[in-house]
Amino acid sequence: NAGMCWASQDFVRILENVKARGILQSTFSYFFLEQNKIDKKKIQENFNLTAGELDIILNNPGKGEGIFRVGDSSVWIQTDPSDKEMMFIESNEAVLQELLNNMKKVQGYAG
Structure with a gap:
């Protein structure tokens, strides 16, 4: 087993990088922190987040607040x-x- 951790508040930059996209395609777990509202469509197209999940990550979440997704299951989370x-x-x-x-x-x- 192996793991890799990526943290970014610029999803589209990772998505548009050919090498990074390969990692995204083979990843099962994601931790979405605050994202830029202009990226909403791309995030929705690639991860099928619910309106509530998008609201959390696009509308000024608190420090460390985001959505943790494993497979098709998601949970709101706030880290410290x-x-x-x-x-x-x-x-x-x-x-x-x-x-x-x-x-x-x-x-x-x-x-």
């Missing part, structure tokens, strides 16, 4: 990631550096 987990997933270098600096100040984190 730790600072270390946020470091793992953060792709914005400036935000990552700020997280690291805050951890060093508050926790004496050595990296």
